[in-house]
Amino acid sequence: MCKALGDPTRARIVQFLLDCCCEVEVGEQGEVRSTEGPTAGQVCCHITGSETVTSTISFHLKELRNAGLVSVEKRGKYMVCTINRAALAKLADFFNDARTRSGCC
Amino acid sequence: MCKALGDPTRARIVQFLLDCCCEVEVGEQGEVRSTEGPTAGQVCCHITGSETVTSTISFHLKELRNAGLVSVEKRGKYMVCTINRAALAKLADFFNDARTRSGCC
DNA sequence: TTATTATTTCTATAATTCTAGAAATGTATG
């Protein structure tokens, strides 16, 4: 998980997912309402400033997904990204344990 | 900090520093008693299994030091390594905040 | 059905990072 978070682009993605609460914007009929996070395209737009380099964001989302930090699930033709709170809790617990651990001597 | 922890060798070093409570072993006079952590050479010995590749461990210790995770201070001719508990606390706090953060919607 | 939109996979290249030897530095010991 730390390795995944170590890349600056992925760190920005995670920060965006933490800050963001955008509902997925949709066409005229509102196909994809009531999602919890932004779509892959919205992440891309926010991180790179354009829609042109989706492949790079897709790569990083896969890494974050493999690390268990983010879930990316299909809703219609979009991919909706959400932070995995349990993973954050795991990290918090690990570092909290480490902090309070006393050596054996 | 996550980037620093992301490397497997550095992760092992940190884990060793957390687990370890070795006092610095010394010559016949006991020059370097009452330190809090192992020397760079002891870290090297534990991680790589030999003393031969000290430069690599030195490189990683520098990275951990630059990230603020480990302090490496001189005691005689040894360098004594200790985990920075405040850094661990910072990480714990960050992930704890992130975990419990509720979106704005 | 055809076209369009969103995203992923593939590929090559670019960039970064790790590794380990050699030489250099600093400290202690004979």
Added chain:
DNA sequence: CATACATTTCTAGAATTATAGAAATAATAA
């Protein structure tokens, strides 16, 4: 003072990882 020891810096090469374009996939819209 010379030698041995602990560690760092420098260097080149190896390995890994990131990037972005192009083609492929999948779902919706016309």
